[in-house]
Amino acid sequence: xxxxxxxxxxxFQGVVKRFGDNVVLDGLDFTVAQGDRVTLIGPSGSxxxxxxxxxxxxxxxxxxxxxxxxxxxxxxxxGGKRVAIPDKRRSLVRRRVGMVFQQFNLFPNMTVLExxxxxxxxxxxxSKAEATTxxxxxxxxxxxxxxxxxxxxxxxxxQQQRVAIARALAMEPEILLLDEVTSALxxxxxxxxxxxxxNIAETTDITMLIVTHEMQFAREVSNRVLxxxxxxxxxxxxxxTIFTSPTHERTQEFLRAxx
Amino acid sequence: MSDNLQQFVDLLPQLGEGIxxxxxxxxxxxxxxxxxxxxxxxxxxxxxxxxxxxxxxVVEFFRGTSLVVQIFWLYYVLPLPPFYVELxxxxxxxLALGLNYxxxxxxxxxxxxxxxxxxxxxxxxxxxLSPVHRLRRVIMPQAWPLMIPMFTNLLIQLVKxxxxxxxxSLHDLNFFTNELRERTSDTIFSYTVGLLCYFxxxxxxxxxxxxxxxxxxxxxxxxPTLREVLRLAPVQTTADVGAGGxxxxxxxxxxxxxxxx
Numbered sequence: 001x002x003x004x005x006x007x008x009x010x011x012f013q014g015v016v017k018r019f020g021d022n023v024v025l026d027g028l029d030f031t032v033a034q035g036d037r038v039t040l041i042g043p044s045g046s047x048x049x050x051x052x053x054x055x056x057x058x059x060x061x062x063x064x065x066x067x068x069x070x071x072x073x074x075x076x077x078x079g080g081k082r083v084a085i086p087d088k089r090r091s092l093v094r095r096r097v098g099m100v101f102q103q104f105n106l107f108p109n110m111t112v113l114e115x116x117x118x119x120x121x122x123x124x125x126x127s128k129a130e131a132t133t134x135x136x137x138x139x140x141x142x143x144x145x146x147x148x149x150x151x152x153x154x155x156x157x158x159q160q161q162r163v164a165i166a167r168a169l170a171m172e173p174e175i176l177l178l179d180e181v182t183s184a185l186x187x188x189x190x191x192x193x194x195x196x197x198x199n200i201a202e203t204t205d206i207t208m209l210i211v212t213h214e215m216q217f218a219r220e221v222s223n224r225v226l227x228x229x230x231x232x233x234x235x236x237x238x239x240x241t242i243f244t245s246p247t248h249e250r251t252q253e254f255l256r257a258x259x
Numbered sequence: 260m261s262d263n264l265q266q267f268v269d270l271l272p273q274l275g276e277g278i279x280x281x282x283x284x285x286x287x288x289x290x291x292x293x294x295x296x297x298x299x300x301x302x303x304x305x306x307x308x309x310x311x312x313x314x315x316x317v318v319e320f321f322r323g324t325s326l327v328v329q330i331f332w333l334y335y336v337l338p339l340p341p342f343y344v345e346l347x348x349x350x351x352x353x354l355a356l357g358l359n360y361x362x363x364x365x366x367x368x369x370x371x372x373x374x375x376x377x378x379x380x381x382x383x384x385x386x387x388l389s390p391v392h393r394l395r396r397v398i399m400p401q402a403w404p405l406m407i408p409m410f411t412n413l414l415i416q417l418v419k420x421x422x423x424x425x426x427x428s429l430h431d432l433n434f435f436t437n438e439l440r441e442r443t444s445d446t447i448f449s450y451t452v453g454l455l456c457y458f459x460x461x462x463x464x465x466x467x468x469x470x471x472x473x474x475x476x477x478x479x480x481x482x483p484t485l486r487e488v489l490r491l492a493p494v495q496t497t498a499d500v501g502a503g504g505x506x507x508x509x510x511x512x513x514x515x516x517x518x519x520x
């Protein structure tokens with residue numbers, strides 16, 4: 001696939017996702033440009049988290065295509081038919097996508113450092129020394145250099161989440177998915193995590209897709225906000241516009257409820 | 260009573276042989292059961308029907324048929340036409356114990372793997388770890404400590420189940436007990452000795468399994484110290500191994516949870 005500046009980092013083409021009779025995404029089309037920071041907002045059940053999970057191959061779309069840098073991801077059109085791409089090939093695209101979860105999901109059987117270097121060594125084929133150097137720099141960046149040899153269970157939620165961010169970044173993703181990364185944290189721990197993410201947003205050009213209830217954070221970090229309702233984008237604008245003068249009635253309602 | 264003791268001392272070599280045979284049956288059966296358990300346990304979780312259905316059938320068959328009948332079948336029926344397979348009695352015992360308890364243990368394997376938090380699988384996928392790698396490095400180390408206490412139970416049952424081997428001509432602990440009874444004509448004495456012998460074997464195995472459990476938990480970063488091993492009390496199990504976070508994360512999950520769909 002030819003890759004240039006105009007190839008979107010992410011492209012959804014008519015994506016449909018159903019859980020049983022429940023249509024979560026209903027023929028969704030949207031693109032995210034390279035280096036964009038996009039926040040997805042909307043009420044529960046509007047399909048925001050499903051979009052991230054589709055991008056991480058944790059769910060599979062029922063219809064439509066998802067392209068990463070123009071490359072087909074889970075399905076492709078062959079002779080006018082939509083066919084699944086085998087896991088080996090998906091994996092090569094998945095490698096460019098990283099995700100941070102609401103529940104951190106650190107591996108309790110590994111130390112903080114081991115959590116971070118596991119995939120770079122075994123998936124990217126880095127040497128242990130190189131992976132460790134990178135991991136230490138990342139731990140330093142998230143302010144947890146001294147926790148290197150601790151078990152994740154010994155850390156606070158906020159610290160665990162910062163380790164999880166470091167772990168995702170160690171894979172050098174082009175796209176980072178942030179799924180309500182502060183929702184499971186005690187309020188006093190939220191600031192540290194958001195601080196780390198703000199720093200990443202400022203110092204890298206990673207494309208970010210953010211699902212969050214932290215509207216202030218969305219405002220500071222993202223350059224585009226998509227308002228979802230019932231599996232469709234009903235409004236889309238820069239954060240300043242959408243937060244100060246939303247046009248759609250549902251958006252106004254939603255923002256009144258959360259702000 | 261002193262007569263009894265004299266007889267007991269005279270029979271010590273046979274006791275040694277009995278313990279040896281019981282241990283052979285137990286360890287052989289346990290190793291086979293473990294292999295069967297993992298094969299069928301993973302088979303039952305497979306995506307393809309070709310692995311899942313046969314695994315389920317085998318599990319249900321060996322769980323649902325009596326161990327006594329299985330042992331007798333292997334010993335008495337296999338040599339007959341049309342099979343003509345004559346197995347050593349020890350092999351019969353090990354095979355029956357391994358298949359029977361392996362079928363039970365496969366449910367332990369399946370259940371323990373399923374009870375590792377879903378987020379652990381998802382994180383492993385997000386890091387693009389290969390399916391085998393996910394299982395080996397992330398899921399199994401967390402499922403293993405959950406399996407051990409249940410394996411311990413099955414192992415103890417297997418020790419006791421091995422007593423059936425005396426009925427297919429093996430000179431195990433059970434056989435020794437009967438021999439002691441014949442020599443002393445003291446039913447109370449000989450069967451009490453029999454009880455104690457099985458108890459000692461079972462208890463030593465329990466201690467070994469507890470040590471294994473402590474070690475597995477320590478590797479997970481949870482669980483008590485090795486001193487616990489020496490105690491009778493079962494080691495405390497942590498329900499949230501693999502939850503990926505300490506208790507606070509779990510309690511706030513519902514509060515902040517917003518799984519679309």
